[in-house]
Amino acid sequence: MGKSSKDKRDIFYRLAKEQGWRARSAFKLLQADETFNLLDGVTRAVDLCAAPGGWSQVLSKKMYEPRTAEERQHVKIIAVDMQGMAPIDGVTELRADITKESTANAIIEFFGGQKAQLVVSDGAPDITGNHDWDGYMQAQLLLSALSISTYILEEGGSFMGKVYRAANTSEVYRQLKRFFKEACVFKPSASRNSSIEAFVVCRQFKMPKDHVPCNLITEWYIRPEQALKDITGLKYGPVEHLPFVAHQCEYDADLSYDLNENYEHHEAVQKPLTAAYQAVIEKTRNMSMKYNSYVVRHDGEPSAEQEKNDKKTT
Ligand SMILES: C[S@@+](CC[C@H](N)C(=O)[O-])C[C@H]1O[C@@H](n2cnc3c(N)ncnc32)[C@H](O)[C@@H]1O
Incomplete structure (x- = not known):
């Protein structure tokens, strides 16, 4: 898209x-x-x-x-x-x-x-x-x-x-x-x-x-x-x-409007400082899915990545 x-x-x-x-x-x-x-x-x-x-x-x-x-x-x-x-x-x-x-x-x-x-x-x-x-x-x-x-x-x-x-x-x-x-x-x-x-x-x-x-x-x-x-x-x-x-105005929020020949793409004026789902992202960072089962890693426990690295070095 x-x-x-x-x-x-x-x-x-x-x-x-x-x-x-x-x-x-x-x-x-x-x-x-x-x-x-x-x-x-x-x-x-x-x-x-x-x-x-x-x-x-x-x-x-x-x-x-x-x-x-x-x-x-x-x-x-x-x-x-x-x-x-x-x-x-x-x-x-x-x-x-x-x-x-x-x-x-x-x-x-x-x-x-x-x-x-x-x-x-x-x-x-x-x-x-x-x-x-x-x-x-x-x-x-x-x-x-x-x-x-x-x-x-x-x-x-x-x-x-x-x-x-x-x-x-x-x-x-x-x-x-x-x-x-x-x-x-x-x-x-x-x-x-x-x-x-x-x-x-x-x-x-x-x-x-x-x-x-x-x-x-x-x-x-x-x-x-x-x-x-x-x-x-x-x-x-x-x-x-x-x-x-x-409120009535010339635009309908449910409609799509074609872009005219003067159209210029603009980036967002100010991106959010924190993603809306930041807390969830943080909490699920240490969660991995293996063979259809969830492995939930609690705070302080090594991540899947760390465990893999530890195995390599031992
Ligand atoms: C739709 S956005 C607000 C958009 C804002 N009016 C604007 O024009 O940029 C809804 C906001 O509600 C905030 N929010 C939800 N629950 C809240 C709470 N209990 N205390 C403070 N903010 C909360 C969210 O963090 C989110 O930024």
Whole structure:
């Protein structure tokens, strides 16, 4: 398959490289901003699950680059991910897991007593292909992002996060309605129609009376009935729906587009610093397959290669 094949099949992948974005996902945030003016007047933002940094580039381009040197001192953007990412002007990187409370504390410390006006989260778990499981894991990640937001968003602030429309999404919608006056499901045109991916866009953050910021996942498991009652006033809540908003543009992410005569192949703007499956690669480095059986070598045990060399030398 030639280098141009993916450029034909994925118009947003091609456009991202042409326009200098690290990831095609940058268009999803750009399209959300086009639809909701999410970044208007914002100077303090958090990008959760940010690597390789497409969304952070958008934040930098809209919030940092257009401002004067004096104004830039008041711009605060923090990008959080378990993977490392190459630096971006005006963006502070925090390498951390968003499901940990220590990460929420580190973000609070970064803002030094101020609060953020916007939290965005494009977090995605490693996909298994099992829609129910992937949807469940995605919902857990979104709830972690929402939990962090309850600590650091200012009243009236906004939130955008990735969801997979799946069996348990209603519970997540209910949680969002608990904290925001306005919430909808948004489908950018850069997100394929064939994908269950969508984004929740929530405006007008409002801390419910008597709610103390906490990990919402833990809260749900420790006192599910209380959490449900707080949210709905009922013991068993009805299925929750949110209004659906779609972004329209000249390109369809599911279509292939021919390359015209001016087409020039571009390399990726910034390759990821760590491969997505780095941890698995490390763990399976010492695994060999012999006669249809697996040989798992534990840390510290010699690899198959070393064993072979040892045999040669003895
Ligand atoms: C789709 S990518 C984000 C792309 C990014 N918005 C961009 O435009 O470049 C999803 C990211 O979620 C991160 N992630 C998944 N679970 C996480 C967690 N628990 N804490 C922090 N990052 C996480 C992954 O490391 C991955 O970099």
